[in-house]
Amino acid sequence: MIEPNFSKGNGLIPAIVQDAETNEVLMLAYMNRQSWETTLQTGKATYWSRSRQTLWVKGETSGNVQLVKNVFIDCDEDTILLQVEQIGKAACHKGYRSCFYRKLNGKDFVVVGEKIFDPKEIYK
């Protein structure tokens, strides 16, 4: 059976998260085995927070959960691609639709992403 290989990245693999409808890339997060298994069991994207060192059900605070529609694995079995339905429209904790809301323009990055909510109103 094909499974993610968690050994290469000290127990963690990157998971790319993409909107299932538009293919927009929303974010990248990390998974350990527990978060991988929880994601499959619950159908809600669940990651490992490197900063908080804890299991992280995406959207548990903001309500912006990610319902998993499709799961892909890469050729080396060390990266996962999730296609999700993003509840609440915004994936980024800074209130943008996508975490990749800044685009390189010349020598600096400029904001091009759509802001959906004000983080101060959500994370109190």
Place this chain on the structure above:
Amino acid sequence: MIEPNFSKGNGLIPAIVQDAETNEVLMLAYMNRQSWETTLQTGKATYWSRSRQTLWVKGETSGNVQLVKNVFIDCDEDTILLQVEQIGKAACHKGYRSCFYRKLNGKDFVVVGEKIFDPKEIYK
């Protein structure tokens, strides 16, 4: 000036690679500062090969280079998203269009991706 933060991942950041036209996710690779700067200077996606421990100009063997069209940075400045024109149609060294050519179906992954070339014919 906003820049990738290479310090979190021991000098490496993940770069998600997406087709600039279709938004299909093609692969994920890693960049160190040198490969980041080379990518910007040359306009050709250049990574750091973790297995070979060397700078890796994507497509230097197969000819399937990636011409960088847009560059995005995420909210934490620790992940890059490249939108590219994939020369030769295939990004994956196994001959598929995308490295994510296997999709979870029930409890196992099945091949759903399009095979473009036979690796035995390319990497001799």
